[in-house]
Amino acid sequence: MFKIRPHLQDQYPDVYTPEVLAALTALAPFNKRIKEVMDARMKRRSTRYQTQTQINFLDPSTTIPGTSINVQDARDGKFEGAVIPPDLQRQWIQGTGPAAKPNASIENSIRNVAYALLSGADGWMFDGEDALGQVTSMSLDNQRNLKLAIHKDPIFLKVAEQVANEMNRWAESFLGHQTITNWQEQLTFTTKIFRARGLHLDDRHIRDADGVAMAASIVDTTLYVVNNYQALQQAGSSIVLYLPKIQTAEEAGVWNELLSALESHLNLMVGTIKVYVLVEQLEATHQLMEIRAVLGKHFVGYNTGRWDYINSVSDAMAWDKDFVNPNIESITMTYGYMRNYEDRVRRAVNTPDINGNFALWQGGMEPNIPVGSEAGVSASMAKAVAGAEREQREGASGKWVAHWKMVHIVRPVWEKVGEANQLGRTFPRLSYTQQDADALILLEPAPRDIRGARNLLSVALQYGNAFGQGMQAAALKPADFFGNDDILYLMEDMATGEIRLSILWEWLHKQAVLTEADEEMNIEAGSVFSESLYKALLEQEYDKLLKATNKDVFETSKTTTLPIAREIASDYVLSQEKAPWFIDLLNINLNNMDLAEAKDRIQFFMYSLIRNGRRITENVDFSPSLI
Structure with a gap:
């Protein structure tokens, strides 16, 4: 039964x-x-x-x-x-x-x-x-x-x-x-x-x-x-x-x-x-x-x-x-x-x-x-x-x-x-x-730059926030284009958040070489995508979301699901052990609005993954003794 x-x-x-x-x-x-x-x-x-x-x-x-x-x-x-x-x-x-x-x-x-x-x-x-x-x-x-x-x-x-x-x-x-x-x-x-x-x-x-x-x-x-x-x-x-x-x-x-x-x-x-x-x-x-x-x-x-x-x-x-x-x-x-x-x-x-x-x-x-x-x-x-x-x-x-x-x-x-x-x-x-x-794994020359990193990070953060609000399909665009009606919103679902964090994980842990210079970040072409650079971009992109209007980022989410989305994204990207699915970390925090609790759940998930090679896929609220 x-x-x-x-x-x-x-x-x-x-x-x-x-x-x-x-x-x-x-x-x-x-x-x-x-x-x-x-x-x-x-x-x-x-x-x-x-x-x-x-x-x-x-x-x-x-x-x-x-x-x-x-x-x-x-x-x-x-x-x-x-x-x-x-x-x-x-x-x-x-x-x-x-x-x-x-x-x-x-x-x-x-x-x-x-x-x-x-x-x-x-x-x-x-x-x-x-x-x-x-x-x-x-x-x-x-x-x-x-x-x-x-x-x-x-x-x-x-x-x-x-x-x-x-x-x-x-x-x-x-x-x-x-x-x-x-x-x-x-x-x-x-x-x-x-x-x-x-x-x-x-x-x-x-x-x-x-x-x-x-x-x-x-x-x-x-x-x-x-x-x-x-x-x-x-x-x-x-x-x-x-x-x-x-x-x-x-x-x-x-x-x-x-x-x-x-x-x-x-x-x-x-x-x-x-x-x-x-x-x-x-x-x-x-x-x-x-x-x-x-x-x-x-x-x-x-x-x-x-x-x-x-x-x-x-x-x-x-x-x-x-x-x-x-x-x-x-x-x-x-x-x-x-x-x-x-x-x-x-x-x-x-x-x-x-x-x-x-x-x-x-x-x-x-x-x-x-x-x-x-x-x-x-x-x-x-x-x-x-x-x-x-x-x-x-x-x-x-x-x-x-x-x-x-x-x-x-x-x-x-x-x-x-x-x-x-x-x-x-x-x-x-x-x-x-x-x-x-x-089937053929790479071809293409740009890899700070603008691309910003877009990856901004949409990933917004997607994690939308997920926590119950919207796994959401109309999103990078924060730099908020208010610019020439740049359209795109319907994004779970996969768009996953791939953005996967690419950021690649860039950081494989020391990706950036192909373009960036004056704002004082980066030259040929620079390596470093942890300090990632953290600087995270602060900047997150700050843009905090300052966004309710049209793009729900005001109520800025003290509930958005900080949790940031914690999940950063833990995913910074972890030496790559999580197989971004959705796992989101699912384990569904219906949770408390950042301290989210940190405990993320730590629990990553410990299980690294120590036992096991994903936590069940509803922890159904089985609270898990954590």
Whole structure:
């Protein structure tokens, strides 16, 4: 059995239904297996650091760990994949974002879902992971709102009608025409997709029979699927998930077993649940065909994100003193290792399975929001469209946007072409040489300067602050651009904070050489990024946030979550032992506003990591004896 935090079943009986509780009981045994593969992940990471070796490809003569599938057979397409269902055949634009707001009433919180389903996006990935705040019981609010919307509850329909009018007023002012003619019909247009949390995270509210925190993947998947599968099927919709942070085919195999067990429990055919996999980890790029093969009839496609992937490369190469990233702005999808990563993904999806089925490639995130000066918006929108055109040319069947206002700006790129997708477009088969492995960590010359460091630090601090306030998706920009409407805010989620601190950690601990001079800091080109320089920049950037208006930094946060965000960021960057996930240090301080307590929790986490190689991933407020 399992244990739920006190009072939550009474507060969320519509989420923790008897059917959900029965399914959680059936799937609870997977918790032990998930913990095992996560321990194996940490051991691989530790071994790489100790032996100073890069990630490489699997031996083609072996079987994929945890399965009976031969590696070479997977690479050759000798497996049975999925036929792409009708409602996923055309996914030109998928929006992303959470279905809930922090500390908000249902009527206010559920507006997020209304904006999404009225946006005109072909699909919307409602986020349970990087963009969803986890303060209090927000993950359950997210599930409740999705259930109300999918079942077309009167509460949701009332809000949707109001939101449709607001969206049309904006569209008339910005696009010159309305985008919603019949709001009730529009609600049926967008495919509903849910992103569960990765295997590396624990649920904050449930522990298993042994008192071990339940893997968030089990909880998120069960709550979403069990509460909504019948309503989705009755509406003729697929049950679709995004799976994040997978590093190996073995981990994908655990997901496959979990999904198959849930389907069996619900008397659904194997493969009823369809999944996209976010390629967010360097190790996964070495096992793309193997991951496809293991997920079999569940798998429909890959997504190429940017921020998470950069973070994974930085972490995987933390041992290599010569691997030092440039300014984050330089690491676009056409940069060195990113270009080669994207190329492998498009080759993998266009390799047929044993029945000739191909898979989808969904392009990466467009983080811009069309709010700012006329010049700023015009320049940013042109850049967004150009990015979409590039991905379409390269073979993507669609892309992501982070804000509903971007849908009708970017979607025309695919509308003009008119093809539903690019399934089966011809690309060379994947190869598995040392040269291929080296290309996946290819650095190219690019600036590394004080301006870049300021941007990394400012946004990382702001993101940590937003996280503590319950906003894991937040519109941010560096403090030096506050009040400058020519520089637009970008929608940032968990990954953007992680990669910024990862790069700062690299620069400091690998003694990065700065390529540009800086008069303000009296720095010459060729200077080393030192601890004293980092601390000086931290003081300056933090002071800017303290002086910012409430528009950019909530006044109440300046004595609560902002000092904690600073403590976390600095401990992460200064620690000789690189923490694998920034989110761990944020999660351990969720709902905590006391700086002294935060320091104790950070010290506890880092001690466990350094001494035992163990991440603290459970809710310490659920288990206060931990600290």
